[in-house]
Every structure is written in structure tokens, then in C-alpha cells.
Amino acid sequence: MESPMKMSSSQVLRSAMMALASLGMVVAVARPALAAEPASRSSMAPDALVESVSTEVLDSIKSDPALHKGDFDKLQKLIDDKVAPYVDFDRMTRLSVGPGWRNATPEQRQALIREFRTYVLRTYSGALSKVTDHQVKMRPFKMQDADTDVMVRTQVVPSAGDPIQLDYRLEKTDSGWKIYDVTILGVSMVGTFRNAFASEVNQGGVDGLIKALADRNKQLATSNGKS
Numbered sequence: 001m002e003s004p005m006k007m008s009s010s011q012v013l014r015s016a017m018m019a020l021a022s023l024g025m026v027v028a029v030a031r032p033a034l035a036a037e038p039a040s041r042s043s044m045a046p047d048a049l050v051e052s053v054s055t056e057v058l059d060s061i062k063s064d065p066a067l068h069k070g071d072f073d074k075l076q077k078l079i080d081d082k083v084a085p086y087v088d089f090d091r092m093t094r095l096s097v098g099p100g101w102r103n104a105t106p107e108q109r110q111a112l113i114r115e116f117r118t119y120v121l122r123t124y125s126g127a128l129s130k131v132t133d134h135q136v137k138m139r140p141f142k143m144q145d146a147d148t149d150v151m152v153r154t155q156v157v158p159s160a161g162d163p164i165q166l167d168y169r170l171e172k173t174d175s176g177w178k179i180y181d182v183t184i185l186g187v188s189m190v191g192t193f194r195n196a197f198a199s200e201v202n203q204g205g206v207d208g209l210i211k212a213l214a215d216r217n218k219q220l221a222t223s224n225g226k227s
Contacts (some may be wrong), residue, residue, distance in 0.1 A: 040178035041086070047141040047152045049086060050168055053135060059083050079121050088171060089117045095180065096193035100201040100209065108206045115213035122220040132208050136166075148172040150199040151183075 051209040058076065060069045066074050093109075093116045094101050104112065122201055138152035149171050171183035181190040200209040 017224070044176065045141075046143070046150050046168075046170045046172075046177040047138060049170075050179075051138055051150050052155065053083060053086055064129060076121065079124055082119075083124070086176075086178055087120075088173065088180040089113055089120070091171065091178075091180040092116070092120075092190060094192045097197050097201070097206075097209070098194040099195065101207055104206045108210065111210045113212070115210055115217060118217045119213055119220070122217060137163075150177075 016204075039050060044052060060082065062080055064074065067078060093113045097104070097112060098114065101109065101112075132181055135154045137157060139155060141150075141152055143150050149169070152168045152170060154166050154168070156166050165183075165185055167183040169177050169183070170177045181188055183189070188205050197209055200212050204211070
């Protein structure tokens with residue numbers, strides 16, 4: 001029987017990533033914005049950051065036919081360059097692993113971060129290649145000057161079907177705001193992983209979880225035609 005990580009969390013992640021992907025491949029965002037240079041994003045408000053990144057990814061896809069057709073290598077580079085710098089993979093991994101993180105050695109922690117980052121980015125790239133006609137609407141956002149942890153709410157609207165509520169948790173770091181969790185239709189991606197990863201750790205320890213992630217990454221690489 002397939003492990004819980006490969007079933008429930010993967011199913012939720014695919015849904016989340018499909019909605020996330022539409023952040024970058026939208027028809028238009030609700031409030032037009034010019035893409036900012038990465039260096040300037042360190043001082044951006046969290047909602048402006050989400051909108052700016054989405055606009056830049058959209059512009060890249062619109063200007064490159066290979067991206068629009070789903071070239072995986074180019075999509076992977078686009079996500080690595082344009083999206084990954086604004087995601088806190090260390091915190092996302094730590095929260096997703098949960099109690100098992102405390103018992104992991106420094107080497108195991110680095111392996112977990114590496115495999116988890118690869119898993120998320122490869123799944124994101126695959127979803128991004130399939131989204132063509134969604135629109136992202138930024139929801140009203142308010143924060144206090146002293147806030148260091150906020151939620152940016154968006155709504156993904158397909159050409160047909162019901163809108164999807166997609167929310168981002170961001171933390172303020174020395175290099176600007178970074179995403180560390182995504183909530184789709186009220187379900188936290190990190191929370192879903194935490195439940196599934198706990199099962200893996202209980203069955204095979206931290207090394208078992210690392211192996212499960214590595215195996216899944218190999219499957220994703222194969223399915224995308226990568227060696």
C-alpha cells in the first residue's frame with residue numbers, strides 16, 4: 001500500500017500547486033503592477049511582493065513560447081530564479097517535519113531541506129505547465145507596522161468553475177518577506193505534510209522520511225523526462 005505521504009499529502013499538494021501555479025500564469029491580476037527588480041523586493045510589503053512575483057512570472061511566460069508550451073527545464077529555471085528566493089524552505093521544512101526535526105542530526109536536516117525543496121519546486125513546475133487561463137485576485141490586506149508574520153489572501157478564478165481561496169503565510173526576515181506556508185480552501189500545506197511526515201518518521205525514522213522524499217523526487221524527474 002502506498003505510504004500516506006505519497007497519497008494524502010501529494011494529492012493536497014498537487015491541488016495547492018495548481019492554484020499556486022496560477023499565481024504565475026494568470027490572465028491578469030486584479031491590480032496591474034510592474035514587475036520589480038529582485039533587489040527592490042526586500043523593502044516591499046508582503047501583499048505587494050506576492051503581486052510583483054506573480055506579474056514577473058507571467059511576463060516571463062508570455063514572452064517565451066517554450067515556457068508557454070511547458071518546457072520543463074525552462075520552467076524549473078524560472079521557478080528557481082523568480083519564485084524560490086521568496087520562499088523560506090528552511091522554516092517550511094522544519095514546520096512540515098514537526099517533532100521529528102528535533103531529533104534529526106545537522107546532516108539529516110540538510111538532507112530534509114534539500115529533498116523537500118526539490119519536491120516542492122518540481123511539483124510546482126509541473127503544475128505551472130498546465131495552467132493557462134486562471135486569474136488571481138488580490139484580497140484586501142491590512143497589517144500593523146510591527147507585524148512580522150502575516151497572511152496575504154488571494155482568490156484564484158478559473159475561466160469555468162468556482163473560485164479557489166488561496167492564502168499565503170509570510171514572515172519578515174532580514175532580506176524581506178518570505179512565504180513559509182500556503183493554505184488552499186482552508187487547508188494548510190505545511191499542516192498536511194506534518195501529518196503525513198509523522199507517519200513516515202514513526203515507520204522508518206528521519207532517514208525513512210528522507211528516502212521517501214528522495215524516491216518521490218526520482219519519480220517526478222522521470223515523469224518530467226529528466227534523467
